[in-house]
Amino acid sequence: MYPIIxxxxxxxxxxxxxxxxxxxxxxxxxxxxxxxxxxxVLASFMGGLALGSWLLGRWADRWTVxxxxxxxxxxxxxxxxxxxxxxxxxxxxLYAHWVRFTPEQAGAAVGLWAKVIVxxxxxxxxxxxxxxxxxxxxxxxxxxxxRVGRRASQLYAVNAFGAVAGTxxxxxLLMPTLGMRASLMxxxxxxxxxxxxxxxxxxxxxxxxxxxxAGP
Numbered sequence: 001m002y003p004i005i006x007x008x009x010x011x012x013x014x015x016x017x018x019x020x021x022x023x024x025x026x027x028x029x030x031x032x033x034x035x036x037x038x039x040x041v042l043a044s045f046m047g048g049l050a051l052g053s054w055l056l057g058r059w060a061d062r063w064t065v066x067x068x069x070x071x072x073x074x075x076x077x078x079x080x081x082x083x084x085x086x087x088x089x090x091x092x093x094l095y096a097h098w099v100r101f102t103p104e105q106a107g108a109a110v111g112l113w114a115k116v117i118v119x120x121x122x123x124x125x126x127x128x129x130x131x132x133x134x135x136x137x138x139x140x141x142x143x144x145x146x147r148v149g150r151r152a153s154q155l156y157a158v159n160a161f162g163a164v165a166g167t168x169x170x171x172x173l174l175m176p177t178l179g180m181r182a183s184l185m186x187x188x189x190x191x192x193x194x195x196x197x198x199x200x201x202x203x204x205x206x207x208x209x210x211x212x213x214a215g216p
Contacts, residue, residue, distance in 0.1 A: 001201060002141065005067075006158045008194050009137055012074065013162025015194070016130050018170040018187050019081065020045055023123060025180060030092060031115045040116050044123035051124075052131020060136040070136040071198035073129045078191025080126045081184055091122055134159065 020041055027037035056073070063069045095118055134155065141151045174183040 001204065004197070004201060005137065005141060006154065008197055009133075009155055010158045010162035010165075011190065011194055012133060013159035014166030014169065015077075015162075015187050015190055016045075016159075017163040017166040018174070018183075019077075019126070021167055021170040022175065022180060022183055022187070023084075025175070026088065027119050030088075030119060031112065033112060036112055036116055037119075040120050041123065044120045045127050045130075047120075048124050048127020049131035052128035053135055054131075055128070056132025057135030060132070060139040063136075063139070065202050066136045066139040067198050067202050070133055070140065071195040071202070073132050073136065074191050074198065075195035076129045077126050078188040078195065080129070081188035081191065084122075084126075084184065085181065088122065091118060 024038050024041040027040055028034055031037045031040065056069075060066045060069055095115070137155055138148070138152050141155065142148045170183065174186060178186065
């Protein structure tokens with residue numbers, strides 16, 4: 001069972017960085033300055049991941065089956081990806097209605113910072129959910145304190161390799177081949193597949209848990 005856990009967390013890392021590449025492109029259309037859009041995505045991801053790890057990490061300790069929490073978090077990310085485009089359009093319309101800058105102001109520092117704040121807040125919910133996936137899996141994979149360091153480092157390394165793969169695949173394969181909207185839906189479906197796989201693993205019962213604890 002543990003190799004399967006490593007496999008789905010590799011895919012989880014690929015999806016996370018795939019979203020980062022894709023959302024930076026979407027934000028570029030709204031913000032209009034590449035440096036600001038990339039910085040916004042990076043800050044939102046780092047802040048959201050840290051906040052999610054802090055908030056949801058403590059919550060993971062209270063779950064009898066932390067793998068279920070992981071599945072729900074992955075499912076939440078996928079569902080948010082599905083509603084992201086309509087939500088983004090609604091926020092853009094709301095921004096245009098309430099923030100009445102002149103064309104000169106909209107391109108100046110005040111207008112750019114207003115767009116950055118709105119865009120960053122829009123990315124916080126999914127990144128917070130992503131931040132909770134690592135502590136949830138670590139809690140699931142480590143039944144004893146002696147294995148925490150080894151298992152945590154293995155999961156982190158696999159997730160990091162997945163992140164590299166996701167960045168390359170999104171930038172050089174998915175977006176050029178499918179376009180941005182279809183690529184976003186592919187990521188959402190894969191999040192659903194990861195969540196379903198994790199939920200099926202929770203049904204394997206005590207034998208699976210023994211397999212988990214028997215590893216390194």
